[in-house]
Amino acid sequence: MSRASALTTTSYAILGLLAVKSWSTYELTRQMDRSLGRMWPRAQSKLYEEPKKLVEYGLAEASAERVGRRPRTTYSITPIGRRALAAWLQEPGEGPVLEFEQLLKIFFAECGTKADALSTLAATRAWAKQRNEGNLAAARTYLAGEGPFQHRLAQHMLAGAFLTDFYAMVARWAEWATTMVNQWPDDPGQATPDRAAIEEIVRRATW
Amino acid sequence: MSRASALTTTSYAILGLLAVKSWSTYELTRQMDRSLGRMWPRAQSKLYEEPKKLVEYGLAEASAERVGRRPRTTYSITPIGRRALAAWLQEPGEGPVLEFEQLLKIFFAECGTKADALSTLAATRAWAKQRNEGNLAAARTYLAGEGPFQHRLAQHMLAGAFLTDFYAMVARWAEWATTMVNQWPDDPGQATPDRAAIEEIVRRATW
DNA sequence: TTCTTCATGTAATTAGTTACATGATTGA
DNA sequence: TCAATCATGTAACTAATTACATGAAGAA
Numbered sequence: 055m056s057r058a059s060a061l062t063t064t065s066y067a068i069l070g071l072l073a074v075k076s077w078s079t080y081e082l083t084r085q086m087d088r089s090l091g092r093m094w095p096r097a098q099s100k101l102y103e104e105p106k107k108l109v110e111y112g113l114a115e116a117s118a119e120r121v122g123r124r125p126r127t128t129y130s131i132t133p134i135g136r137r138a139l140a141a142w143l144q145e146p147g148e149g150p151v152l153e154f155e156q157l158l159k160i161f162f163a164e165c166g167t168k169a170d171a172l173s174t175l176a177a178t179r180a181w182a183k184q185r186n187e188g189n190l191a192a193a194r195t196y197l198a199g200e201g202p203f204q205h206r207l208a209q210h211m212l213a214g215a216f217l218t219d220f221y222a223m224v225a226r227w228a229e230w231a232t233t234m235v236n237q238w239p240d241d242p243g244q245a246t247p248d249r250a251a252i253e254e255i256v257r258r259a260t261w
Numbered sequence: 262m263s264r265a266s267a268l269t270t271t272s273y274a275i276l277g278l279l280a281v282k283s284w285s286t287y288e289l290t291r292q293m294d295r296s297l298g299r300m301w302p303r304a305q306s307k308l309y310e311e312p313k314k315l316v317e318y319g320l321a322e323a324s325a326e327r328v329g330r331r332p333r334t335t336y337s338i339t340p341i342g343r344r345a346l347a348a349w350l351q352e353p354g355e356g357p358v359l360e361f362e363q364l365l366k367i368f369f370a371e372c373g374t375k376a377d378a379l380s381t382l383a384a385t386r387a388w389a390k391q392r393n394e395g396n397l398a399a400a401r402t403y404l405a406g407e408g409p410f411q412h413r414l415a416q417h418m419l420a421g422a423f424l425t426d427f428y429a430m431v432a433r434w435a436e437w438a439t440t441m442v443n444q445w446p447d448d449p450g451q452a453t454p455d456r457a458a459i460e461e462i463v464r465r466a467t468w
Numbered sequence: 469t470t471c472t473t474c475a476t477g478t479a480a481t482t483a484g485t486t487a488c489a490t491g492a493t494t495g496a
Numbered sequence: 497t498c499a500a501t502c503a504t505g506t507a508a509c510t511a512a513t514t515a516c517a518t519g520a521a522g523a524a
Contacts, residue, residue, distance in 0.1 A: 062511075063362050070369035080475050093364045097513050102477060124476060124519050136372065143373030147381055148362040149388030150431060154423075155270050155354040157300045161420040162277035164413060165343065166350030174354055181356030190466040197459050206371060208445065208452035211459055212438050213368040216361075218466045223430045224357060225468065231419050238415065245415035252404050252418055259397040259425045261432065269483075287503050304485050309505060331491050331504060475520075482513075493502070 061111065066142045067094045068104050069131065072114055073139055074203060076130035079105065088192075089210075092185075092217050105129045113138050156181075160231065164243040168235065171242060175232045182225035189217050268318065273349045274301045275311050276338065279321055280346055281410060283337035286312065295399075296417075299392075299424050312336045320345050363388075367438065371450040375442065378449060382439045389432035396424050 071077060071085055082101045105127075108114035113135035119126045131139075156178050163171040193214055196207060203210065238245040278284060278292055289308045312334075315321035320342035326333045338346075363385050370378040400421055403414060410417065445452040 063365070064511080067365055070365065070372065073369065073372050078475090079477080083475090089368075090365075093359065093361045093368065095358060095360070096511095099478085099514085100512060103512090121475080122520055126476070139369070139372045140374075143366050143369065143377045143381075146363070146384035147366050149385060149392075150359060150361040150364070151302060152300065152357060152359055152427070153302070154300045154357040156356060157420055157423055158270070158274055158277070158297075159350050159354050161296075161300065161416055162280065162346070162350065163416045163419075165277065165280050165346045167347075170350045174350075177353035178356060185356075186466055186468075190463065193459065193463050193466060197463060205450075207454035207459075208441075209368055209370045209449070211454050211462065212370075212441060213364055215437070215458075215462045215465075216364055216434050218462050219430050219434050220359070220427075222465060222468060223426050227423050227426050230422070234415075234419060242416070243412075247414035247418050249404075251422075252400065252414075255418065255422045255425050256397065256400050256404060258422075258429060259393055259400060261393075261429060271483080285503090286505080290503090303483095306486085306506085307484065310484090328503080329492055333504070470524085472523080473521085476518085477516105479516075480514085482511100484509105484511080486507105486509080488507080489505085491502105491504080494500085496497100496499085 061107070061138075063094065063148075064096055064100060064104055065107060066139065067096075068101065069108060069113055069135055069139050069142075072105075072108070072129055072131040073136060074206065076128055078126050078128045080126075082129075089213075092189075093213065108135065111138075163235075164245070166242065168238050168240055168242050171235045171238075172232065175228050175235065178228040179225055179232075182221045182228065186218070186221040186225070189214065189221060193218070268314070268345075270301065270355075271303055271307060271311055272314060273346065274303075275308065276315060276320055276342055276346050276349075279312075279315070279336055279338040280343060281413065283335055285333050285335045287333075289336075296420075299396075300420065315342065318345075370442075371452070373449065375445050375447055375449050378442045378445075379439065382435050382442065385435040386432060386439075389428045389435065393425070393428040393432070396421065396428060400425070 067090060068082065071082060071090065077085065079102050082105070083098045086096060086098070086101060105114055105116070108129070109116050111134075112132060114129045114131055117128050117130070119128065156174050159166075159174045160171060163174075196204075196210070234248065234251065235242075237248070274297060275289065278289060278297065284292065286309050289312070290305045293303060293305070293308060312321055312323070315336070316323050318341075319339060321336045321338055324335050324337070326335065363381050366373075366381045367378060370381075403411075403417070403421075441455065441458065442449075444455070
């Protein structure tokens with residue numbers, strides 16, 4: 055009967071989903087794969103665990119059903135939950151946190167081969183392309199007036215625009231970096247920096 | 262005497278730093294604050310723990326000194342460590358993972374007030390501005406021919422360019438989103454999507 | 469009927485963070 | 497000589513992941 059620990063951003067992320075409608079746990083995992091996971095990625099098992107904490111705090115209610123012999127739990131938000139969510143939205147929140155293994159590999163590229171760096175960048179381009187396609191498909195669906203939660207479109211669009219711009223930025227960077235690495239000698243350790251490129255970066259950073 | 266668990270990306274991040282030069286643990290934490298933390302953020306205490314694992318695997322060596330009555334541990338990479346790093350660089354690696362609490366708040370903005378959304382976006386703009394300034398200062402230092410590790414400039418520049426572009430993208434998005442939210446009615450739940458804006462996003466996603 | 473995929477959940481493990489503790493150094 | 501900051505490290509905790517297990521539903 056230990057007291058649940060404090061609410062985390064993950065708790066509020068799920069609470070936010072519950073504010074839209076009630077979901078079964080499995081539906082929550084679907085939503086994580088679709089939209090939420092792009093800005094707040096969490097493992098599936100978290101989505102089975104975290105709502106229990108919301109219930110313990112009175113922010114959500116669980117209702118148990120049966121599908122054959124199996125249990126299914128559906129969660130809904132409570133009035134207290136709505137107030138808690140509103141209070142959370144008043145706080146400024148944290149800026150973006152980025153974890154980018156491929157960039158790390160580029161950063162240490164002089165310890166590997168030129169081919170390594172080029173294939174890492176190719177993987178980055180492929181990643182951006184794939185993400186973009188999924189994102190674009192969703193946007194087109196909405197544009198066609200389909201897709202769920204049309205009443206949340208104004209908010210959804212802002213977040214979607216961020217992801218769109220992010221994927222485009224990643225793709226453009228990877229392309230540019232590829233042209234840079236192509237100019238390297240075979241031993242990346244001997245690569246000399248492109249002075250004009252640095253000046254260009256400084257220019258892009260001046261706004 | 263339990264066997265160390267497998268090497269993680271964090272292990273390789275530190276191994277990469279050791280490939281540049283030997284560092285004391287504290288110097289590693291400085292480096293995390295400066296450069297590494299922008300692409301692979303980890304808590305300080307990790308930097309005291311992770312090198313021990315590298316030593317256990319024979320990828321690094323620890324040398325113990327004394328500063329007055331206090332111990333200081335300095336780590337250096339071994340030949341095995343260099344080979345392990347090179348092997349890691351051959352694998353494609355993971356694409357960017359983003360955690361963005363403020364974006365989550367925008368995504369759920371209809372549960373709060375218009376003022377909440379605007380202040381969240383203001384915080385995002387401030388974040389981008391601040392990060393950009395630090396980044397720009399570093400770039401200018403390099404451009405002036407100062408700064409450490411001039412021989413790694415070609416690699417450093419590629420990573421720096423990514424961050425530059427990222428910060429600029431975040432700032433531009435936050436400005437654009439602010440103009441969008443400014444057009445909302447007082448109740449964000451009543452905000453209607455801007456059809457032209459959606460078309461514009463689709464255009465930006467088409468490349 | 470069997471295979472595959474959808475759906476539901478728990479248990480074990482770990483990577484990572486927060487908090488704590490304290491010595492060394494420097495400058496007011 | 498006192499306070500503040502730099503420097504060094506450990507311990508306790510927890511958020512999150514990976515792995516596991518299995519029933520239901522629909523296709524072949």
